[in-house]
Amino acid sequence: MLTFPRWKVLIILAVCLFGVLAAVPNFLTEEQRAELPGFMPTKTLSLGLDLRGGVRLLYSADTDDVVKARLENLADQVRDIRNNNRPFRIRSIQTEGRSVLFTVEAEDQIEAARQELLPLTQNSVGATNALLGGGVQEVAMTREGGAFTLTLTDQGIEVQKRDAISRAMEVIRKRIDPDGTKEILLQVEGSDRIVLEVPGASDPEEIKRLVGKTAKLSFHDVNTNVSPEDIARGRLGVRERALPMSDGPGQIVIKERIIVSGDDLTDAKAAYDQNGRPAVTFAFNTAGAKRFGNHTRDNVGRPFAIVLDNTVISAPTIQVPILSGSGQITNIGTAAEAQELATLLKAGALPIPLSVLSERTVGPSLGQETIDAGKTASMVGFVGVIVFMLAYYGRFGLAANVALLTNLVLILGALSLFQATLTLPGIAGIVLTIGMAVDANVLIFERIREEQANGRKPFGAMEHGYGEAMSTIVDANITTFIAAAVLYMLGSGPVQALRSRLPLVF
Template sequence: MLQIALWKRLGIILVCLAGLALALPNVFYTRAERHNDAVTAIERGAIATPEIEADLAQWPEILPSSLVNLGLDLRGGAHLLAEVQLGDVYAARLDGYWPEVRDALREVRDQIGTIRRQDSPADELRVRFSEPGGAQAAADAVRALAQPIVSLTGVGQSDIDVEVAGDILTVTLSDAERTATDDRTMQQSLEIIRRRVDEAGTREPTIQRQGADRILIQVPGIGSAQELKELIGTTARLTFHPVVSRSGSAETTVDADQLLHPSMDEAGAYYILERTPVVTGDDLVDSQPAFDQNGLPAVTFRFNPSGARAFGEFTANNVGAPFAIVLDEEVVTAPVIRQAITGGSGQITGNFDVAEANRLSILLRAGALPAEMTFLEERTIGPELGQDSIDAGQVASLVAMAAVVVFMVAAYGLFGVFATVALGINVALIFGILSLIGGTLTLPGIAGIVLTIGMAVDANVLVFERIREELRTAKGPARAIELGYERALSAIVDANITTFIIATILFTLGSGPVRGFAVTLGIGILTSVFTAIFVTRLLIILWFERRRPKQIEV
């Protein structure tokens, strides 16, 4: 007989109610969003001002408040395509090798004579020694510094190559180490960009690698591409260097192991610094905006234990000497060391306003980008264009649903009405699931929903046509309905499995808009099968149990 167990009925009803409850905040999107933003602000330590309290009251606490995040094409925002200058990392790596290379060569000084670093391309470290006869000893001493590469592709290989030509020793990164370094640099850049964007409180950014050295960044809701560039485009590399001397000219000649950087505050002032820093921003664990003793905006910082130890030892050994705090190749300040700084913390002062101090603290807290980025493409999408896309998507969805409703009611009468109710629940379930998983809805995603609306009734059509056939041979309408669902099930499952496989392939191999389409299509397939097999059937059974018709027309 035509029956569904009570626990199954309750389960179907609970799933539908849960989907409707999860989808409900999207009907009142602005109110729920303001409530969520206020909750996030309080979780981050903001003071509960009257404005925040008013925003919290925009949505009841007892109801779900998760929203479907709107993509860049629907909400407006900024789009950037950045190229990471991987060559900068090679230069930094080789600069870091210089102290070790120098110490290793000093141990064989009796064979190679005096040593001096030479000017060289960014991806090389060149050292001249005065006794060419000691070339082999110099090469062996430096090769002993080589380390095995920590990567799956570089197993069994070392990280540096050493060559000697006459009295010149050249150190370069090996090809395997360059490949591993490129991969680490891209992963680090992705993570730091994500931290910086998250620190700024933006919603659902898209940050992904493209090709060997490019990163795609899309941030919905941000004001402009320029604002996004200011947030993530600064390297924010903080280093602390011993000061050799000052200069008043940018043309000052410096040695290969020295740097010439301008002063941030004093126009025309330059500092000659030792190339190798004492500590770097990699040793920072925290940075916060603050005010100095004069009430002016400043930025505080705190080192990790190793950075604090190195900084403490340097200041203890150089009391009375100046040292420079360098931010992105500009000297922020160059104070004289009055006493050992052993606490592992300090303060950066300069010509900051409050906004600049806050932005700098975000950049330092998120970490320094390992290499400079060049922006190849930038676009700003206004919220008006995004709203136009939403309106167009709504119109398309309503037209599609209206056409389906008219066709189903005209073709199947009361059974078509049941299918229409299930279709509405189907759409609510799609939005409920997207809200639950924190999915992002894009314009292609709306296309996936529109396609789902058209496909959702396919299963009902298969069932209803099968019921029509069974009415000609079955004993009574109850048996016809039961057989219709049983014998149409295999066709429904087969058709939707193949479509779901296609959606999975699109999600796996695609990116950006293609993935957005695949997500909504895949979720729509699952919900349409559920509503066709369970929801429509439950509606028909409830109607049948109430009316007990002797004959039915489908």
């Protein structure tokens, strides 16, 4: 007599029931979904651009800022060398064109300075060039006496621009499709244009607003010795700026040197502060946490500024050293704004400005006949498998067909729950799933037949059939899982559909 543990039965029934509830909204009208009880899911499948159309935006990328930002970074590296108690003095650090100019005062210190500066010219950029060997030299150094010049090379600038566009595309993908389930299209057109297609979208303005936000977060030291009169007259120190406060009138003077930037964030989540107001919690990586901890340890009692897109959103006073590598941003506004800010910060700041060149709402790229053919193929494959299993295995085939129907309902429910976008390739994947779903049943049934042929009674044959087939089934599924895991971890976009949903697995 076959027996099954009650806990297994209850788990299976609960999963199947939840799958059915998640799939039901797809068969209801919008009015009917609005009337569903609060405990029931209401999300439905989203059809892809090839099935129902969407929004297409063409962006122009302004890569000129890449050179400026790289020059400023290079100048800061020279200042770091100067400030690290070196045995030489560097003066008159300035940027001109695409070069950083400075002077080493004493002649007997010139060679020591050159040796310290040499690593700045040995960094190679460009993964493709690195694979081909050697890489691209990004910075070239020349000198006349004690006057040094660090210049960005043409090849280095070109690689930096391409890299900036690639990073911008990844930021856009994370903002528009953070879960990887919408199957958006992102591709480069020409040398400085990006095409974005969002299936099923109908509001270009909402997409442009989400993409257009720079979301550049940085933490700065504050100069508290500047009076409002000096700010009004522009009497600021070297590398200082006056920025507006987000929560009221007035300005605050910050030092341009960045303590920690948003690039060091590893996570950002919408939350609430101790007064129940919307906030965003964040966490730094190891390097960012160390720099932030060192600064707060050395500046207890002084304020620091949290700057978002050239606006000071908060300027708290450091009460104690913050060594945990995490913090909270308050004074945000509504809960929806906190959620949007968390999404933007987690996706990262746009490395380059983007401007919209054209926008349009597009119709399905596939004709209705093609779509109908895909649906017909799915139905034919599904019915064919059901008929074959029923005809070849009889009552066992009926059980397999019930399992197949349950499998399809669970797939539909999962896709609806995660708001996955269904495209024609997705339909093809479902057709393939129909065939693969009965694979385990076929293995079990054939093993049961072998056991019966060896003289076992029906219940004994079923028990041994399930047991003996298990190793083969597990082996096949582990192999499939390994392939899927590799694609999941190394791929991008739709391949990573559930990464943010499964933090404990990957």
